[in-house]
Amino acid sequence: MDEIDHSLDTDVLDNIMRPFASIVYLTKDGGNLFAKSLEAVFTQKTDFEFEVIVVDSGSTDGTLELFEKFPVKVYRITANEFDFGLTRDYGFSLAKGEIILTLSQDVVPASNDWLQLMVDPFIDAKIAVVQGTDIVPNDVGLFFWYANGLFYYTRDLIKWKHDNEGIGISFTSCALRRSVWSENHIGKAAMNEDKIFQQKIKSKGFKIVQQLLAKTYHAHMYTVKELAKRCENEGMGWRLCSLNYSMTDMMKDMFNKKITGVLISGIFSGEVKRLAEILFPVIRPYYLYKGNHYTSAYIK
Numbered sequence: 001m002d003e004i005d006h007s008l009d010t011d012v013l014d015n016i017m018r019p020f021a022s023i024v025y026l027t028k029d030g031g032n033l034f035a036k037s038l039e040a041v042f043t044q045k046t047d048f049e050f051e052v053i054v055v056d057s058g059s060t061d062g063t064l065e066l067f068e069k070f071p072v073k074v075y076r077i078t079a080n081e082f083d084f085g086l087t088r089d090y091g092f093s094l095a096k097g098e099i100i101l102t103l104s105q106d107v108v109p110a111s112n113d114w115l116q117l118m119v120d121p122f123i124d125a126k127i128a129v130v131q132g133t134d135i136v137p138n139d140v141g142l143f144f145w146y147a148n149g150l151f152y153y154t155r156d157l158i159k160w161k162h163d164n165e166g167i168g169i170s171f172t173s174c175a176l177r178r179s180v181w182s183e184n185h186i187g188k189a190a191m192n193e194d195k196i197f198q199q200k201i202k203s204k205g206f207k208i209v210q211q212l213l214a215k216t217y218h219a220h221m222y223t224v225k226e227l228a229k230r231c232e233n234e235g236m237g238w239r240l241c242s243l244n245y246s247m248t249d250m251m252k253d254m255f256n257k258k259i260t261g262v263l264i265s266g267i268f269s270g271e272v273k274r275l276a277e278i279l280f281p282v283i284r285p286y287y288l289y290k291g292n293h294y295t296s297a298y299i300k
Helices: 010-017 031-041 063-069 084-094 114-123 155-163 178-182 193-202 224-240 247-254 257-269 275-293
Strands: 021-027 050-056 073-076 099-103 127-135 173-177 207-217
Touching: 021 031, 021 084, 021 114, 031 063, 050 063, 050 084, 073 084, 084 193, 099 114, 099 178, 114 127, 114 173, 114 207, 127 193, 155 224, 155 247, 173 178, 193 207, 193 224, 224 275, 247 275, 257 275
Parallel strands: 021 050, 021 099, 050 073, 127 207
Antiparallel strands: 099 173, 127 173
8 A cells, every 4th residue: 555645745835834925125234223123113003924024225324233133034135236126026926925015124114004004904905005194293393394294295106196096106014916916027127117117007997095004103214315316316216106206296295385384384483493394385396407417327
């Protein structure tokens, strides 16, 4: 009589051990905020298993040592190899989960149910992407325009949301079906790889929803130089998405009465303290326009 092999097939065992969700970070010199992000991720309460994948592109600030404190899977590339689109694709290709989640290295889940809340909507088989919700942390000394929810007041994002049912996918905090990405790789993208992905899946009729309950803390501080670089890169990224930020848009944003009023009020209240905050209503529109029409490559 033939002996019966009771051992599990390798593929079957792999499926049993496969995590349901994969969180993918792209990192470089993540610092203290990245440590807080990982701490928040590994205190998440879920009814499923998940893994954390990190693709690092040349950290030298202690981020690599931080990986030793958490059960993360680390993959390294050189800084010269980094491209937002291609590196996202690489990170996603390493994920084993049915659901892939993205978190920026400076984004911190605001509660221990963030992950569960991001995944829950996928019970609807029609949903391809769930967009999380950024909120401003309560820390003292935030960049004034973030603290007031007006950093993205300009007409570029207004146009995008108008054409995309009020949602702009942002990989700062996002979840997507692995099967959807498998058929819609991002490809090379120096900036705005999330919006490029959104264009691809929208053209095929995939459903994107916002999860307002899944909140993450996210904000930045800028010098004048950092702010200009950030906005110029954004403008260049919009061009990759075929969004035109015109001179008319620039002028209307520069002379936005609401923004001028908020600035004057902030100066008198003492909330506006930095040169970058004072010049923001000019810097953001000008460098968005410059990047959208004249910048050919990502500014590092």
